Amino acid sequence: MSDRYGFWRLLREGLRGHTGWGPAWRDPEPKAEYDVIIIGGGGHGLATAYYLAKVHGITNVAVLEKGYLGGGNVGRNTTIVRSNYLHTGNELFYEKSLQLWEGLSGDLDYNVMFSPRSIINCFHTDGQRDAEARRGNQMILHGADAVLLDKEGVRREAPLIDVDNPRFPIYGGLMQKRAGTARHDAVAWGFARGADKRGVDLIQNCEVTGIDVEDGRVTGVQTSRGPIKAKKIGMAVAGNTSRVGALAGLRLPIESHVLQAFVSEGIKPMLHNVITFGAGHFYISQSDKGGLVFGASLDGYNTYAQRGNLPLIEHVMEAGVSFVPAMSKVRLLRSWGGVMDMSPDGSPIIDKTPIEGLYLNAGWCYGGFKATPGSGWCFSHLIADKPTHHIAQMRLDRFKTGRVIDELGAGAQHNLH
Amino acid sequence: MLIFCPHCGMRPSEEFTPKGLAEAPRPALGGDDRPEDDAWQDYLHTRTNKAGQTNEYFHHSLGCRRWIVVHRNTLTHEVTGSTMASEFWQNQQQAQDWEAGQ
């Protein structure tokens, strides 16, 4: 019997007490050797394994996860999906990723609830409008979509936004209609189930404690569940990139910082779009469950702890009630923090490393969630020796060559991006 | 969070602006280091980024405006002390010299 999901299957299982649902993935013991090992069972690692199997037919693959699948930043983010970048180095990649999102639920046979409810980046000055117009134009030139809204356009789209804000009035916004949100856990689970079905071993509670390098090339890893050999190893451990990289002797251009995020109690729909406010570095959307999901900037200090402090929390709430005044009485339900892999230019790295057979997927800063399918797709190509143009500029050596991809123009300071 | 400023004492963290890890000093003026060399890369980009005890630049921007290097644990957030940035690299050098001499 097919184990595909769908309405009829749900009906059938409902009638027989749901006894027929099998495990979404196996719980295999690690083998002694694989063709490819992916370190990190987060969104990117699972997506990489999925596309290795699906696109390249490479199925003798293990994903090694020190905790539980999807327990990293894919399990703790504000779920925004968009491709509204300025630079070719980013936009080609994120647009590819957005296109994958658009077909992802069907592809995975798992409803990841990607919902193209649009993003609006509000701007507050003429200068910012010109910068957003340029961004919108460049998005379109890279195959993405963009609409420039004036003040009334923003008001129409999102009536609860205080466009007449007395401190930072909103002049308009750049809207990407195809952008939106998704159900973050489902993304990890969908990729996990899809990879598992194609033969990938997903090995949880398996911490990599060493990376074996001989004569400049990798031969395998040491783990809390014993040594495992492989000639190709992909690292997708954003948040812990420096720690894992150090196992292979790599020193990388990454700092770890905490980004806090917040969700309110469930309420009936009040916001349709994803909205950002330049003046407060604030972003907000409303989940299908009814919670307002929002956040702003980094706390700023280096940390590996998944928690932040009150000054940033106050800043976020101040920005929130300034731009969405009606949210003042809505109650904050939960706050949390994720560890961000901050790169010096705010853009990611998907590249080979100086060690042969060791591949790096890192530096996602705030933006890793929307990248999940694109990252997996591109990283799998790189590992399969078929690198694509989408990641041509996401090079590890760009800080030496100066070919940085600096969306904000903030310069070489990790916590400014 | 509270941050210790050698000049002002224990102060709330929002008086400070963090800049990032202080892992390598600025290469000497007029030196031979090329931009792709470790000296420059370590100063600007590359980080050990330890999970544990680290040194981190903070600016007491809403206080005495001194740059300080805060000794913090990135796993626990515990602050164990801080040094004026103006003395930090000198002290590091002395510590290394001392270790080399041992």
Next chain:
Amino acid sequence: MSARLPQPNRLDHGGIINRDRPVTFTFDRRVYQGFEGDSLASALLANGVKLFGRSFKYHRPRGILGAGPEEPNALVEVDRGPADRDPNHRATMLEIYEGLETFSQNHIGPLNMDLMEVNDLFSRFLPAGFYYKTFFFGGLQAWYRLYEPIIRRAAGLGRPPLAADPHHYDKIYTHADTLVVGGGIAGLTTALSLAKAGQSVVVCEERDRMGGSALWQGETFNGETGAAYIAHMCREIEAAGGRLLPRTTVFGVYDAGTFGAVERCHDHLTKADRAPHTARMKYHRIQAKAVVYATGAIERSVGFNGNDRPGVMLASAGHTFLGKYGVRVGERVSLFTTHDGGYGTAAAFSAAGAEVTVLDARTDAADVSIDGVRVIKGVYAGQAHGRMGVRRVDYDGASSGSLDADALLVAGGWNPAVHLTSHTTDRRQSKPVYDAELLAFVPPELVDQEAAAGSVTGAMSTADCLATAQAAGKKLGGKKIELPTVDQALPVSKPMEMWAVPGAGDAAFLDMQNDATVKDVKLAAQEGFKSVEHMKRYTTLGMATDQGKTANVTGLALLAAATGRDIAQVGTTTFRPPYTPIPIGVLAGHHRQRDYAPFRYSPVHAWAEDNGATFMEAGLWMRPAYYTAPGDKDWLDSAVRETRATRGSLGITDVSTLGKIDIQGPDAAEFLNRLYTNGWKTLPVGKARYGLMLREDGLVFDDGTTSRLGENHYYMTTTTAHAAAVMTHMEFMHQSAWPDLAVAFASVTDQWGALALAGPNARACLAKLFPEVDVSNDGLPFMGVIETQWQGYTARLFRISFSGELAYEVAVPADIFDAFWQAALQAGAEWKITPYGLEALNIMRIEKGHVTGAELDGRVSMDDVGLGKMVSSKKDFVGRAMSEREAFSDPDRAKMVGLVAAKPGDKIIGGGIVFDSAEGPFDYTTMLGYVTSVAQYSPLKDRAIALAFIKNAADWHGKTLYVVSHVHGKSIMEVRAESPHFYDPNNEKVMA
């Protein structure tokens, strides 16, 4: 309404409510009465109301489960109207007041006939995670346009307010030696011990008054009633300097002894009693050296079918309504217990005249004889019947049968409220540990600055709780205090392990709000969601507004059983702040809307306001964009008029917002040499120089002029936007890299006001203002600086120009700047001096080819903006090394160019993209560059001009290009490229 209304379930006596003060309120527009001191829950229960709301997923009818912050079911909206409406209040925490209006939420049709209950009929098809497995048909558009909107409308609880919050919220920094979280008898005992030792103590109690269950449980202390004993203690604590904060919830623990707390000041008062301009709530950021967790324990239910029926409630809740409020929730009460504690409640109900049957799950329970109470041992509640309220309870086990009942109380054991002890901080990273004896998670080993007191430690009897309080006081340096003798103590024992009864399935609820059932947990395990985090996320157990206070431990215990692991192995999910939901607005305080960020104003802001200025934001500054004069049609008209007046005669503009830094010391020149790309050692006293600063990554950071005022004295100006960043950068470089340089500097931006006089008559005007100073071309040549006096105050004259005209900037102390500005206007009157704003300045600087933030966007190099010549080859400086990286000499780099519209009236769009063809194809491979700044009308060119960055810029000079903007309806505009220095390229005017 003064007439007394009947309250059928209210006893004649008992409780700590004020029976002299009846309170009239409404629920779903029906009028009810309770008493002062009632919660909405107790008052409605007193009136016989059982149905309070609907569950989130299946819309099952729900009543009250708990009596405190743990309540998952009874959520109500308070007040009416788009601004006042306040959703998701827990009825158990909402204190009633005269005129209170409340409404049930999340149903279609009346509460008792909710159409959405159809979900419950189909609940067998809607198991945990069902939405991941369906809604594929029709693809993305069907999901977004059809399925998801239905889900979104159905989801959510209360209706959100739709207008700004009219309330005030205050933010307070509260300091204490020790913070005591929880003002029950244990917390108060510890607080008293510490206060008597001279510590400053703050006690935060979430409920409306101090004392917790000791107030009403019926135990006596040294022969006194609980209420009297608590009152004594409170007086003693306050006499010793302690602070008692009722209605104050500590919501989170942060680093270095920082705690967040919210005090509710208004919500319990009648609207008339809420003093205007006072805070509805106060957010306390508490800094404490030590903390006592006296947070109590929360009772848990047991999984059995129908355990969510209205009328099924926690035994402690039933006991609370009886003891605290004098409300008897049933006449025929079944009480299902797994431990001795149930008997105290049974006795209390029996004494209140109820007919009580105890279903004790333990076969080996000791015999207890209570008058009128029937005890059946070895049985459990198997099924509760009664859709809108319990009618009958089936029991099973050692014997089976059925009981008529109008209330079913469940005593499933206690979960210590360890939430705050698991908010890890810099002090401790350990998490709560499972005590297999107590069948509960208890706090981990605490550090020196922490203690726990009362039932949060796992202590059960009041005497044991008091002993832990004494120990906590001792640990934190408190004085020993005599503990009272507790009489009429309630029975306690460890519970029997029973998380769910045999046969519990899809009608046995764990998370009542989210409708996560015993069966859902098993299904999660069956589908491989074995990590506790997976189970939580898959079933949504514990993700509702109560964050699983009554559900989590039971859920993970059942997961442990389903996966063959120990509970300790499964562990808990992460507890995160806030402990209970808090309004977003209270954390924002007053820093909202207009007061979100401060405004910065120039000293002549008021003058500008009075003279027709329209302002624009520049960071925090408000700067005049243009001055509307009579006859001006629009902003461009004003700007062009100002430009013409300046170019033709004399203009004046306020440049006070530019960053100003005073630099002194023997190494000042060396310092500048290292900061700027160009050389500074040769600058003579009395001269200014334009300087370019790079960031350390080699890209352009900022520009400005610096003047040498004395041998070792310099005055630097920066752009308005980067003033703070430049100052910070200088401090960083000086202190971290070059501490040996003998230089000191300070920001003097706010100390000086500055204006620019520009235009052919600028010199004449300046001469009038400073008649004793030689301002001739020889006396004050281009880039010359003179420090002199104006009416006895220092004045600095700089011959510098941003507009491209003959121009001077004059700086005087900010205090007299307004007077000086007026004097300049007077002096210039004969040349029709015209104030100009940023828009006119923009036209003029674009005509001149000067760059601003639009060009210096943090991504351009010196060469890109045509300033590559400004590099001294003889020295090192910030950014030099990195600017030698290969990408900087890439021939493909876009460089600055000027664009001129093909004909008058054509608009060039800012942010437009430059192509060499009007036909396309337009894509990222064919784009040449982009437009950064536009002057929609240049008087010089009689048409629009712009600055842009394009590849091979110099090659395009004199050629036709096209500016294309897809986001402006794919507008295509023909332009001609030329040098960006449109106006006076040889600087004849500025040197004249």
